[in-house]
Amino acid sequence: MSSIKVVLRELRQATLDGMAHSKEKLHQVADNLADHLEDLIRRVRAQDVFHGHGVPGPGSSSRPYVPNATRKPPGMDDQEYVDILQASVHNPDGLEAILGKFRVPGTASYIDVAEGKVPPATYFSLGDDWETIADAHQLTDRDMFDSFNVPFLERVIAEGKPITFSHNPLDYPGSALADELDFLESHGYRFDATKMQAILRSR
Incomplete structure (x- = not known):
C-alpha cells in the first residue's frame, strides 16, 4: 500500500510540474500572439490609406481611386x-x-x-x-x-x-x-x- 502511495505522490508531483510548465508555455504563446497581432495591425494601418490626389476616398481603401x-x-x-x-x-x-x-x-x-x-x-x-x-x-x-x-x-x-x-x-x-x-x-x-x-x- 505504501508503494502505491509513493507512486501516486510521484504522479501528482509530475502532474503539477507538467501543469506549471504548460502554464509557462501558454503565457509564452499568448505573448507571441499579442506581438504578432500588434505587428499585423501596424502593417495594415500603413497600407490601408487613401492615395488619391486631393480627392478623399470612402475612408481607408485598399483600392484607392486616382482621378484620370x-x-x-x-x-x-x-x-x-x-x-x-x-x-x-x-x-x-x-x-x-x-x-x-x-x-x-x-x-x-x-x-x-x-x-x-x-x-x-x-x-x-x-x-x-x-x-x-x-x-x-x-x-x-x-x-x-x-x-x-x-x-x-x-x-x-x-x-x-x-x-x-x-x-x-x-x-x-x-x-x-x-x-x-x-x-x-x-x-x-x-x-x-x-x-x-x-x-x-x-x-
Missing part, C-alpha cells in the same frame, strides 16, 4: 478640377453608392434615398453648380458627364462599393442615368432589375 487627368475639361485649372470632383461626392464614407433621378413625380429623389440610408450612402451631385461650371467653361451636358459623372463612377468602381439604383435606368433611355448604366456595363457590370443594383459579372 485626361477627363479634366480643356482650360480648367488642375486644382479647380480636383476641388469640383471633391465637392461632387457626398457622403464619401458611405457603404454603398446610389444612382438615380432627381425629379420624378411620385418618387423620392436619389439624394433623399441616399441620405436616408444608415449610414448615409455615397452619391454624386453638383447641384446648382452644374450650370455655373458648364457656362463658365462652355461645356455641354455630355462634356460635364464625361468630366464629372464618369470620374464618380470610376471612383465607386475602384473602391468596390455596391451600386444601387433608386430608379430603374431602363425606364429613362437617353438620360444621364441610362448613360451611367452604359458606362458600368462597359466595365463588367450588369443591371439586376429585381435588386435594383449593378452587379459585377463573375470572371
Whole structure:
C-alpha cells in the first residue's frame, strides 16, 4: 500500500510540474500572439490609406481611386478640377453608392434615398453648380458627364462599393442615368432589375 502511495505522490508531483510548465508555455504563446497581432495591425494601418490626389476616398481603401487627368475639361485649372470632383461626392464614407433621378413625380429623389440610408450612402451631385461650371467653361451636358459623372463612377468602381439604383435606368433611355448604366456595363457590370443594383459579372 505504501508503494502505491509513493507512486501516486510521484504522479501528482509530475502532474503539477507538467501543469506549471504548460502554464509557462501558454503565457509564452499568448505573448507571441499579442506581438504578432500588434505587428499585423501596424502593417495594415500603413497600407490601408487613401492615395488619391486631393480627392478623399470612402475612408481607408485598399483600392484607392486616382482621378484620370485626361477627363479634366480643356482650360480648367488642375486644382479647380480636383476641388469640383471633391465637392461632387457626398457622403464619401458611405457603404454603398446610389444612382438615380432627381425629379420624378411620385418618387423620392436619389439624394433623399441616399441620405436616408444608415449610414448615409455615397452619391454624386453638383447641384446648382452644374450650370455655373458648364457656362463658365462652355461645356455641354455630355462634356460635364464625361468630366464629372464618369470620374464618380470610376471612383465607386475602384473602391468596390455596391451600386444601387433608386430608379430603374431602363425606364429613362437617353438620360444621364441610362448613360451611367452604359458606362458600368462597359466595365463588367450588369443591371439586376429585381435588386435594383449593378452587379459585377463573375470572371
